[in-house]
Amino acid sequence: MQGLHLTADLYRCQSDATLLTDEAVLAGLCRQATLDAGLTIVGEKWHTFPDYQGQPGGVTGMLLLAESHLAVHTWPERGGVTLDVYVCNFEADNSVRAEQLITRIETAFQPAQCQRQRLMRGERDGPASDRELLLEPLDEGAEYGFRFDRRILDRDTGLQRLELLESRELGLTLRLDGHLMTSEADEAFYHEALIHPAALAHPAPRRALIVGGGDGGALEELLKHRGIESATLVELDGGVVDAARAHLKSIHRGSLDDPRATLRIQDGAAFVRDCGAAGRTFDLVYLDLTDPETPAGPLYTRAFFEACRDILAPGGALVLHLGAPFHEPGQVSGLAAALGEVFAQVHGYGLHIPLYGSYWALAVASDSLDPVALTPGDVEARLRSRGIGDLQVYSPEFHGALFALPARYRRLMPAPVSVPA
Numbered sequence: 001m002q003g004l005h006l007t008a009d010l011y012r013c014q015s016d017a018t019l020l021t022d023e024a025v026l027a028g029l030c031r032q033a034t035l036d037a038g039l040t041i042v043g044e045k046w047h048t049f050p051d052y053q054g055q056p057g058g059v060t061g062m063l064l065l066a067e068s069h070l071a072v073h074t075w076p077e078r079g080g081v082t083l084d085v086y087v088c089n090f091e092a093d094n095s096v097r098a099e100q101l102i103t104r105i106e107t108a109f110q111p112a113q114c115q116r117q118r119l120m121r122g123e124r125d126g127p128a129s130d131r132e133l134l135l136e137p138l139d140e141g142a143e144y145g146f147r148f149d150r151r152i153l154d155r156d157t158g159l160q161r162l163e164l165l166e167s168r169e170l171g172l173t174l175r176l177d178g179h180l181m182t183s184e185a186d187e188a189f190y191h192e193a194l195i196h197p198a199a200l201a202h203p204a205p206r207r208a209l210i211v212g213g214g215d216g217g218a219l220e221e222l223l224k225h226r227g228i229e230s231a232t233l234v235e236l237d238g239g240v241v242d243a244a245r246a247h248l249k250s251i252h253r254g255s256l257d258d259p260r261a262t263l264r265i266q267d268g269a270a271f272v273r274d275c276g277a278a279g280r281t282f283d284l285v286y287l288d289l290t291d292p293e294t295p296a297g298p299l300y301t302r303a304f305f306e307a308c309r310d311i312l313a314p315g316g317a318l319v320l321h322l323g324a325p326f327h328e329p330g331q332v333s334g335l336a337a338a339l340g341e342v343f344a345q346v347h348g349y350g351l352h353i354p355l356y357g358s359y360w361a362l363a364v365a366s367d368s369l370d371p372v373a374l375t376p377g378d379v380e381a382r383l384r385s386r387g388i389g390d391l392q393v394y395s396p397e398f399h400g401a402l403f404a405l406p407a408r409y410r411r412l413m414p415a416p417v418s419v420p421a
Contacts, residue, residue, distance in 0.1 A: 003068065003088045004095045005119040006102045010081040010111035019109060020076040021056040023048045029108055030063055030070060037101040039087070039094065040066035052077070067094050070101065081109050086121070131167070136180055136357070139327040144357035146170060146180075152247060157239030159295070164247055170355070172247055174215055176240070176290055184250050186354040187217045188392035190321075191251075193351050195221035196394045197402060198284055198317045198364045200382045201371035205283040206230070207313070209275075211268035211299065213288030214240030216252025222286075223255050224388045231261050232282075236295075238265040268299055272307045281313040287320035292331060302338040305365070309342055317366035318343070324358040325350070325409040332361050333412040339365040340414030347371055348413045349402040351393075361409060372403050 018025045023046045034041055043064035049057030058074040071084040085102045087094035106114060135145035146167060153164035163175040171184030182190065195218055199205055206229045210218050214235035222231050233256075235241055241263065244252055255261060264271060268289075275281075285308050289296040298304065300320075308318045318339075322332045339346045343365040353360045364371050376396035383389070383396070405413070 002090060002122045003086055003120075004098050005086045005121050006084075006098055007117045008081075008083040008102055008106050009115040010083070010106060010109050011079070011114070012112035013079045013081055014110040014112065015108060017056075017076065020058065020074040020079070020081065021048075023059050023061070026059050026072065026074070027061060030061070030072060030105060033101055033104040033108075034063055034065065034070060036104065037097045039097050039101060042066050067097070072105070079111075081111070132165075134165070134175070134180075136178070138324060138358055142327060146173075148173070153243060155239070157237050159237045159239070162237075162239055162243060164243055171250070173355070174240075174243070174248065177294060179291060179294070180355050181290070182215050182217055182248075182251060183355050184248070187215075187251050188394075189351060189353045190355070190360070191217040191221045192391060192394040193349075193353075193362060193402060194218055194286060194288060194319060194321065196388075196391075197349060197371045197399060198286075198319045198366075198369065199225050200379055200386075200399070201364070201369055201374055202283055202315065202317065207282045208232070208284040208286070209234070209272075209282045209311070210286045210288050211272070212236075212290070212296065213286070214238075215244045215248055216241075216256045217248075218286060218288045219258075219261060220251070220253045220255035222284075223258055223260060224390070225386050227386060228260060231258075232264065233261060234264045234266060234268045234271045236265070236267055241265065269304060269307070272304070272311060276307055276310045281311050281316070283313050283316045285312060285316070285318045287318070289320070291323065292335070300335060300338075302341055305339055305342045309367075312366075315366075315368055317364050317369040317371075319362065319364050322348070322361040322363055324356070325361050325406070325412055327358060329408075329412055332409070336363060336413045339363060343367055345370060346414055347403060348405055348409065350405065350409065351402060359406075359409075361412075371399075374399060376400065 027046050041063050046061035048059050051057055055077050058076050060073040063070040068086040068088050073082045083102055083105055085098050087098040131147035131149055133145055133147050135143045137143045148165040148167045150166050152166055155162055160177045165173045173183040174181040204227055208222055208231045210233045213233055219233050289299055292300040322335045325332045344367045347364045350359055350361045379396040379399045
């Protein structure tokens with residue numbers, strides 16, 4: 001069962017049109033290319049589609065090989081072709097032959113662009129692992145992933161697809177619309193870094209708002225500050241909260257039902273707008289959102305940042321994540337620039353978050369609060385006075401390290417990064 005599976009998607013092919021519309025011509029090319037590659041034809045099937053709106057139909061076909069198969073389909077109206085070659089490597093390694101075959105056919109079509117995929121399939125004596133591999137892109141040229149042992153939930157909440165998976169390394173893991181959100185094993189990296197730098201920089205935060213964060217992890221960290229009198233969490237998708245209450249207790253640790261917490265299931269932008277109209281303010285506002293390319297996109301805009309500034313009490317701050325500086329420099333710089341147009345100070349910081357597969361950027365934006373000014377002694381004293389000791393990632397020494405930006409990340413931030421009070 002060991003083998004190599006190759007695919008190629010061809011765009012705007014410049015070859016003679018008959019290669020996309022004439023079954024005999026296409027079949028002849030595929031047969032000859034297969035034989036030239038040293039592979040063995042044992043059968044074939046071809047079909048020409050009827051004309052469509054006065055244009056010739058495409059051709060689909062397959063060669064059955066002793067080594068496996070070649071499949072091809074053409075879209076003459078688009079100049080498009082899909083190729084699929086799989087060869088078994090059980091008795092001999094046919095990988096070079098497969099590469100030669102698909103390259104020969106691809107070249108004949110003369111595509112303006114080609115998208116290729118390469119997959120090694122199977123093991124000689126059975127699968128080395130039957131764990132489900134889930135991959136997530138970091139950018140157009142990079143992706144990462146984890147293997148999971150089982151699925152706990154897989155449902156449509158009405159707003160997004162919610163998956164809850166479990167692995168021996170990550171524990172229970174929440175995934176929304178194909179994006180990994182949080183896991184039992186690594187949630188402290190994100191939640192502690194999101195909450196504590198700004199909360200400890202503030203001399204006495206009492207009222208705080210979290211937009212998003214339905215898993216309750218950020219809320220749990222915020223409520224460790226015993227001076228917090230009220231924490232409002234506004235989550236659009238009640239299905240996330242329901243799943244967290246049922247399965248992610250080790251992440252929220254009961255914070256969703258803490259008497260100081262108020263949970264609102266509604267649109268975050270509408271809630272912030274209503275607070276502004278009512279004159280309601282907060283010492284800290286956290287945006288614990290899915291990524292900008294998701295439905296949360298409108299909350300990553302200058303207009304919404306301005307709305308958040310309007311509900312900040314004097315000395316308050318807005319905190320949010322910006323993305324991966326290495327893989328998403330345009331996004332990071334764009335969000336940082338928008339924050340810089342609204343707030344006098346934008347302090348970028350970051351750390352590697354295992355579940356997100358990269359060094360991750362966050363920011364504290366404020367007109368006066370400066371988290372960089374805190375010394376390790378200041379952080380230690382405030383942690384002690386607020387009774388905070390159950391931390392896995394954040395520490396007095398780590399606070400300063402969070403704000404020690406790599407040079408390429410610092411160049412993405414607005415200048416000046418800090419404005420003295």
